[in-house]
Amino acid sequence: MITGDANQMARYIFITGGVVSSLGKGLASAALGALLQARGYTVRLRKLDPYLNVDPGTMSPFEHGEVFVTDDGAETDLDLGHYERFTGVPARMTDSVSSGRIYSNVLEKERRGDYLGKTIQVVPHxxxxxxxxxxxxxxxxxxxxxxxxGTVGDIEGLPFFEAIRQFSHDKPRGQCIFMHLTLLPWLAASGELKTKPTQHSVKELQSIGIAPDILVCRSEQPIPEKERQKIALFCNVRKEAVVAAYDLKSIYEAPLAYHREGLDQAVLDAFGIAPAPRPDLSVWEDVNDRIHNTDGNVNIAIVGKYTQLEDAYKSIKEALTHGGMHNRVKVNVSWVDAEVFDKEDAAPYLEGYDAILVPGGFGERGTEGKIKAAQFAREHKVPYLGICLGMQMAVIEAARNVAGIKDAGSEEFDHEAGEKRFEPVVYHLKEWVQGNAKVTRKHDDDKGGTMRLGAYDAVLSDGSKVAGVYGGTAIEERHRHRYEVDTTYRAKLEECGLKFSGMSPDGRLPEIVEWEDHPWFIGVQFHPELKSKPFDPHPLFREFVRAAKENSRLV
Incomplete structure (x- = not known):
């Protein structure tokens, strides 16, 4: 810690939101974390979610966007992906909690008798x-x-707001501050920014005992000095602590934009830290240079089943952007619904793209389209990256169309239909080794947290394309899946040219496959997108975009 005091406790910044949802609390938190790091401080970011689900693991991507997985196997909110991408600090299971988890813990303690027969209440338990x-x-x-x-005033969030009010009261004075995000709507008819929604939001917060130290105001227009003074007066904050948050072309402009508006300085002032260390923003200046100064464009198709909601593939989209930044190209992503060509020729939908990516997913819907996407990429020598289910579909495609296993499919699809229709080259994973322990699962187990989750090691084949991508043969990547490719078919598939170039250390679980005679065709069972960062792109996305660039003849 920069303080040099071994007994120094962390200073806490609580970030809340008001007026409307989706103002960008997660992005503001991540950008602030990056700015504090730039001044030499260490940071950790956490998300407290009011919903009653235990975690997002069983929620539809249409409900909640993607599920971000940590090294220690937690299924968390996608905001933790923002935190990692901006700070490089690996998230942990202890960085995400929901009302569901909190209430579950309280009820477990009550059943065990930990509360000694007391009446269990929201306050204090x-x-x-x-x-x-x-x-x-x-x-x-x-x-x-x-x-x-959520936003202040939501009934689900009240216990969290009360908890952080108590928490700041319990800590020594000056150890906690509150940062509140609000909206300043622009009324075109009158040509005015309206401050009243922000005033009401702050009053709502004050009514439950929390007084914000910093206001971050989302606005489409510059905030005039008069309005800034008005907000400061009626919301009881210093004028310098009213920080504007404007719309940006790229989320990676946020650290520099917030620094220009004085957010990091306002935070240090609120804590009384003076003199403040000077920030080193060279990393973010380089990131922004790479975003805005490119040598051309590449066009990549993401063939999935949740394409109506981009947040379902948030980390994949960002990882492609990171790969583009490294290669000095702008990545244009097209979202292609796999169901559209489930029963049609894929060529009219996929021709013209420089590369194809098939992401993860669950269930049979859209899988025939994904299989056709893998076939198109293999036959037309288009760079292909298959992630999780995308790897499994590439294996099924190879089994059907190259190895002659005409009924090749997945046990997942048979289980879903309640009948046997396929020869399962992909099967339900019933046991595996995690650390020094054996983990077992059954089909009828609860869905939440019953997958192979978190970081696992893999061993890559010497001389393989993927070993060249990583620059070595030992890797660790994050997983989230219930089904695995069956090694029973390995020999037959490898005879046809689909090499199993990455395996679990015990040699039982396939991690990576690649076509030997293809310019760039790799399928991975894990989720590499979860570890990519703008200043440190994941090797697979870096090289995948490079292959797309070469295919587009930009090189």
Whole structure:
């Protein structure tokens, strides 16, 4: 910690939102974390979500966007992906909690008799559970940033707001501050920015005992000095602590944009830290240079089943952007619904793209289209990256159309239909080794958390394309899946040219496949997109975009 005091506890920044949802609390939190790092501080970011699901693992992507998986196997909110991409700090299971998890913990303790027969109430039992969660690891970093999901006034969020009010009261004076995001709507008819929604939002926050120290105001227009003074006066904050947040062309402009508006300085002032260390923003200046100064465009098709909601593939989209930045190209992504050509020729939908990516997913819907996408990429020598289910579909395609296993399919699809229709070259994973323990699963287990989750090692074949991509033969990647490719078919598939170039250390579970006679065709069972960052692109996305660039004849 920059303080040099071994007993120094973390300073806490609680980020709340008002007026409307989707103002960008996660992005603001991530950008602030990056700015504090640029000044030499250590940070950790956390998300407290009011919904009653235990975690997002069983939620539809249409409901909640993608599920972000941590190294230690937590299924978390996609905002944790923002946190990692901006700070490079690997998220942990203790960085995400929901009302469902909090209430579940409280009820388990009640059943065990931990409360000694007391009546269980929101205050103090639920709020204490939240405070205990917030306190985890507070001696590890200089700043702990905690984002509260939803907006002030939501009934589900009230226990969290009460908990952070109590938490700041319990801590020594000056150890906690509150940052509140609001909206300044622009009324074109009158040509005015309206401050009243922000005033009402702050009053709502004040009514539950929380007074914001910093206001971050989303606005489409510059905030005039008069309105800034008005907000400061009526919301009881310093004028310098009213920070504008404008729409940006790229989310990676956020750290520099917030620095120009004085967010990091306002935070340090609120804590009374003076003199403040000077920031080193060279990393973000380079990131922005790579975003805005490119040598051309590449066009990549993402063939999936959740294409109506881009947040379902948030990390994949960002990882492609990172790969583009490294290769000095702008990646134009087209979202192609796999169901559209389930029973049609894929060529009219995929011709003209420089590369094809098939992401993960669950269930049979859209899988025939994904198989056809893999076939198109193989036959037309188009760069292909298959992730999780995308790898499995590439294996099924090879089994059907190259190895002669005409009924090749997945046990997942048979299980879903309740009948046997396929020869399963992909099967339900019933046991595997995690650390030093054997994990077992059954088809009828609860869905939540019953997958192969988190970081696992893999061993790559010497001389393989993927070993060249990684620059070595030992890797660790994050997983989230219930089904695996069956090694029973390995020999037959490898005879046809589909090499199993990455395996689990015990040699039982296929991790990576690649076509030997293809310019760039790789399928991976894990999710490499979860570890990609703008200043450190994942090797697979870096090289996948390079292959797309070469295919587009930009090189």
């Amino acid at each position: 639920v709020t204490n559970e939240i405070k205990d969660f917030i306190n985890i690891g507070d001696d590890e970093v200089d700043f702990m940033l905690c984002e509260i999901g």
